[in-house]
Amino acid sequence: MLQQVPQLVLAGLTVGAGYALVALGIHIILRATRVINFAQGEFVIVGGLLAYTFVTFLHASVWLALAGATLAGFALGLFYERAVLRPAARAGELAATIATIGTVYVLLYGHALIWGSLPQPLPFFSGGERDAKWVIGGVEVAAQQVWVLALLALALLATYLFFDRTTYGKAIRAAANNPLGARLVGIDVDRARAVSVAIAVALAAFGGSIIGPITLVGGAAGVAIGIKGFVGAIVGGLESPVGCAAGGLLVGVIEKLLEGEFGYGIADPVVYSLLLAMLLVRPQGLFGLRGVVRD
Amino acid sequence: MSRRVASDKRLLPFLAAGVILFGLFAARDATLLQAGTYAAIYGIAAIGLSVLLGNVAQISIGQAGFFGIGAYALGFLTATVTWPAAVPAWLQYLLGTLTAVALATLLGLILGFIALRFRGHYLAMATLAFGLICVGVFRQSKALGGASGITGIPFPQFGAFAISGRASFWFVWLVAAAVALLTLNLLRGRTGRAFEAIRNDELAAETVGVPTRRYKIFAFAFAGALAGLAGSLYASYLGLVDPSAVGVSLSIDLLLMVVLGGAGGISGALLGATLVAVANIYGHDLENWRPVIYGILVIVVVIAFPRGLAGFLTRAFRSRATLALPDAAVAPLARAKIAAVDSWLRVEGASKRFGGLLAVDGVSFVLTTGTLTSLIGPNGAGKTTLFNAICGVGRVSSGRIFIADREVTEWRPHAIAALGVGRSFQNARLFADMTVLENVMAGAFPLEHSGFASDLLGLPQSRRSERFARERAADVLRLLGLERLASTPARDLAFGDRRRIELARAVASDPGLLLVDEPAAGLNANERSRLRDDLLALKASGKTLLLIEHDMRLVMDISDRVMVLRFGKLIADGTPGSVRNDPEVISAYLGTAS
Numbered sequence: 001m002l003q004q005v006p007q008l009v010l011a012g013l014t015v016g017a018g019y020a021l022v023a024l025g026i027h028i029i030l031r032a033t034r035v036i037n038f039a040q041g042e043f044v045i046v047g048g049l050l051a052y053t054f055v056t057f058l059h060a061s062v063w064l065a066l067a068g069a070t071l072a073g074f075a076l077g078l079f080y081e082r083a084v085l086r087p088a089a090r091a092g093e094l095a096a097t098i099a100t101i102g103t104v105y106v107l108l109y110g111h112a113l114i115w116g117s118l119p120q121p122l123p124f125f126s127g128g129e130r131d132a133k134w135v136i137g138g139v140e141v142a143a144q145q146v147w148v149l150a151l152l153a154l155a156l157l158a159t160y161l162f163f164d165r166t167t168y169g170k171a172i173r174a175a176a177n178n179p180l181g182a183r184l185v186g187i188d189v190d191r192a193r194a195v196s197v198a199i200a201v202a203l204a205a206f207g208g209s210i211i212g213p214i215t216l217v218g219g220a221a222g223v224a225i226g227i228k229g230f231v232g233a234i235v236g237g238l239e240s241p242v243g244c245a246a247g248g249l250l251v252g253v254i255e256k257l258l259e260g261e262f263g264y265g266i267a268d269p270v271v272y273s274l275l276l277a278m279l280l281v282r283p284q285g286l287f288g289l290r291g292v293v294r295d
Numbered sequence: 296m297s298r299r300v301a302s303d304k305r306l307l308p309f310l311a312a313g314v315i316l317f318g319l320f321a322a323r324d325a326t327l328l329q330a331g332t333y334a335a336i337y338g339i340a341a342i343g344l345s346v347l348l349g350n351v352a353q354i355s356i357g358q359a360g361f362f363g364i365g366a367y368a369l370g371f372l373t374a375t376v377t378w379p380a381a382v383p384a385w386l387q388y389l390l391g392t393l394t395a396v397a398l399a400t401l402l403g404l405i406l407g408f409i410a411l412r413f414r415g416h417y418l419a420m421a422t423l424a425f426g427l428i429c430v431g432v433f434r435q436s437k438a439l440g441g442a443s444g445i446t447g448i449p450f451p452q453f454g455a456f457a458i459s460g461r462a463s464f465w466f467v468w469l470v471a472a473a474v475a476l477l478t479l480n481l482l483r484g485r486t487g488r489a490f491e492a493i494r495n496d497e498l499a500a501e502t503v504g505v506p507t508r509r510y511k512i513f514a515f516a517f518a519g520a521l522a523g524l525a526g527s528l529y530a531s532y533l534g535l536v537d538p539s540a541v542g543v544s545l546s547i548d549l550l551l552m553v554v555l556g557g558a559g560g561i562s563g564a565l566l567g568a569t570l571v572a573v574a575n576i577y578g579h580d581l582e583n584w585r586p587v588i589y590g591i592l593v594i595v596v597v598i599a600f601p602r603g604l605a606g607f608l609t610r611a612f613r614s615r616a617t618l619a620l621p622d623a624a625v626a627p628l629a630r631a632k633i634a635a636v637d638s639w640l641r642v643e644g645a646s647k648r649f650g651g652l653l654a655v656d657g658v659s660f661v662l663t664t665g666t667l668t669s670l671i672g673p674n675g676a677g678k679t680t681l682f683n684a685i686c687g688v689g690r691v692s693s694g695r696i697f698i699a700d701r702e703v704t705e706w707r708p709h710a711i712a713a714l715g716v717g718r719s720f721q722n723a724r725l726f727a728d729m730t731v732l733e734n735v736m737a738g739a740f741p742l743e744h745s746g747f748a749s750d751l752l753g754l755p756q757s758r759r760s761e762r763f764a765r766e767r768a769a770d771v772l773r774l775l776g777l778e779r780l781a782s783t784p785a786r787d788l789a790f791g792d793r794r795r796i797e798l799a800r801a802v803a804s805d806p807g808l809l810l811v812d813e814p815a816a817g818l819n820a821n822e823r824s825r826l827r828d829d830l831l832a833l834k835a836s837g838k839t840l841l842l843i844e845h846d847m848r849l850v851m852d853i854s855d856r857v858m859v860l861r862f863g864k865l866i867a868d869g870t871p872g873s874v875r876n877d878p879e880v881i882s883a884y885l886g887t888a889s
Binding site for chain 2: 030035036038084087088090091093094095096097098099101102103104105106107108109110112113117223227230234265266268269272273275276279280283
């Protein structure tokens with residue numbers, strides 16, 4: 001077992017990348033609209049399937065497919081905000097939460113209608129039928145794992161730079177913090193919300209495209225990815241973007257370690273218990289500050 | 296009676312007739328019979344969720360967990376366990392069902408207790424986690440059959456007669472009818488009125504004396520119990536249960552039924568369950584289109600038709616009868632158990648700190664019974680903070696508070712209200728969806744005597760309690776000359792009326808101490824003089840009044856005593872005349888002329 005640990009941690013970080021992007025997306029949508037988007041996991045699958053379509057039917061390169069899926073995710077997010085989240089938010093927070101749950105059904109069974117209910121493979125980013133592998137210090141490292149972690153870092157960096165360093169990113173944060181104040185200084189709050197949701201969905205689609213070659217995309221996998229993304233967000237702290245990303249990775253690692261030690265069946269219930277335990281013991285998350293938990 | 300209960304009373308006879316006709320004629324077709332049976336089973340679980348979501352505004356995406364607990368408990372006790380031969384089959388079934396409901400209720404209590412810590416989306420996630428953990432446990436437990444679950448669960452058996460096929464249909468609908476009647480009792484009773492108040496405004500509910508935590512926990516336990524009961528019916532009808540049948544998708548299906556049918560009350564839940572059960576069987580050919588359509592329907596319904604199918608049907612034949620006030624009450628308005636004490640309020644060294652700000656700073660005073668005292672001071676002086684501390688909404692950081700000679704420093708607001716403290720808010724927090732009469736009835740909550748059990752069973756006590764609250768509210772409205780507004784929804788009230796109704800609500804429990812926060816703000820001259828008369832009449836009836844007010848003419852006119860708060864400290868305290876001439880007070884209001 002002990003020799004396995006670094007191997008399992010690496011595998012955990014790889015699946016955790018997907019959870020981290022889901023968690024970050026949940027955070028961004030929550031901050032902008034005060035709604036928890038239960039459909040975030042399904043957007044990962046839709047993104048992965050879009051990339052699969054670009055590669056398989058349009059014969060695009062993987063990189064073009066990644067860019068295409070991310071952009072398509074952005075557009076899908078704009079539509080989602082306008083068609084579902086915005087009108088639902090007017091009917092109240094409870095209604096908005098229920099509408100996102102309805103969206104899970106639409107996406108989950110909707111992509112099965114289009115792509116079938118079996119998961120589809122995405123090609124490895126380094127090309128080839130089989131992925132390149134190296135053994136480093138006894139740990140077997142696949143090229144795709146390196147790609148996943150590098151691209152995750154890139155996505156996180158880009159998100160950080162956008163929200164922290166660009167004027168428009170700051171305007172979006174201002175709109176989220178104080179909508180009335182933002183309106184008074186001339187920020188289009190509705191558009192800021194739409195862009196936030198679009199970015200969150202684009203991140204999910206990006207995540208689906210990069211983990212797709214390892215996990216396959218499609219089927220009912222989105223439900224588990226979505227829920228584990230939540231666990232990550234709660235573990236790290238819903239109100240903290242860094243916490244969400246770190247929490248997602250941590251959940252991936254915990255999951256793989258548990259699977260390695262006790263088998264697949266035990267890992268899931270334990271991870272879900274972690275959600276309830278964190279909510280009870282430290283609802284602000286590992287990275288959140290006390291007192292920031294809003295209703 | 297709230298709008299939802301009224302809608303149930305109107306729709307349920309039609310539903311019952313529909314079920315009977317369905318059972319007699321349509322059920323010759325085996326598929327249709329199956330759909331009808333599932334409609335009742337899921338309908339029972341949906342009623343519980345509907346009460347939770349629509350009447351108390353608490354979401355749960357974990358109801359499948361309770362359903363699973365009920366199904367597994369019954370399955371385990373009737374199929375896995377070997378009973379001694381002396382125990383007849385009907386007793387095994389009965390014990391199995393009772394255990395199923397008891398276990399689900401217990402877990403509902405626990406989840407309800409946990410849920411108190413969360414609101415909105417945190418609650419959604421906590422309940423989701425609960426459901427997932429339940430399925431995980433079912434899947435892992437060898438005793439419960441692991442991934443393949445429990446099979447060979449017998450039909451409910453009474454003597455030589457096993458309930459299956461057509462008999463199942465009548466049996467589950469009989470149970471559903473019993474559940475519907477009990478739920479209707481509950482919602483018509485004091486419990487239902489407490490739910491309605493909580494749904495409208497939790498804080499206001501608490502300050503009129505509703506123990507909101509207890510009622511919320513009860514609602515979770517009730518919803519859990521019904522889901523557990525439904526699960527046990529499911530297991531014995533189908534003969535088996537496995538983890539995949541009680542997963543997240545069942546939780547979401549139940550939510551969907553409630554939303555489509557209309558959350559709140561019974562008929563919406565039953566309609567939604569029927570709709571989904573029939574669509575599930577007949578829409579089988581649609582395969583994945585079916586859930587996609589459900590999803591789209593849910594989104595459209597929550598956005599455009601928040602009251603669902605039931606709301607739509609109720610609107611189709613609504614009667615607009617105005618409600619008649621009951622005759623003058625038999626019981627006189629004065630409360631017998633009103634404590635005869637010299638002072639209703641004693642504050643000792645109360646301080647309240649918000650971070651670095653000391654909002655209330657070592658305030659002490661005693662109010663003499665039957666007097667009217669005004670608390671004045673510039674904005675931000677800490678007046679409302681002090682009010683909140685007195686009625687338990689925001690506890691003091693240090694110091695002690697006594698109501699009628701009992702220390703209440705650590706008490707929750709509803710307990711303080713029950714001691715005889717009424718309060719109005721600066722921004723008039725009425726229960727917006729309720730009528731004026733219902734608002735004032737809610738104020739009488741602490742005087743009522745009817746618990747969960749008597750409400751659920753519709754005992755005479757529950758009816759008496761409602762009649763009492765109604766008569767009491769009618770009396771108070773008459774006393775304040777507001778009876779013409781009795782059937783007006785609170786959200787349609789004019790501003791000045793809203794203020795007066797809030798005062799009426801606070802008076803309905805016949806409190807010994809009344810805390811009134813800026814009652815004159817925004818009133819016109821006419822309304823002010825009426826307010827003045829009301830306040831003086833209340834004082835004359837022996838109540839102790841503490842008033843926050845900025846209208847100095849009113850304050851100086853009606854107060855026996857005036858206290859001045861500035862930066863959290865009491866800087867003056869005396870008769871209106873002495874306070875008016877106090878140099879420190881003048882400087883606080885006008886600035887010093889140095």
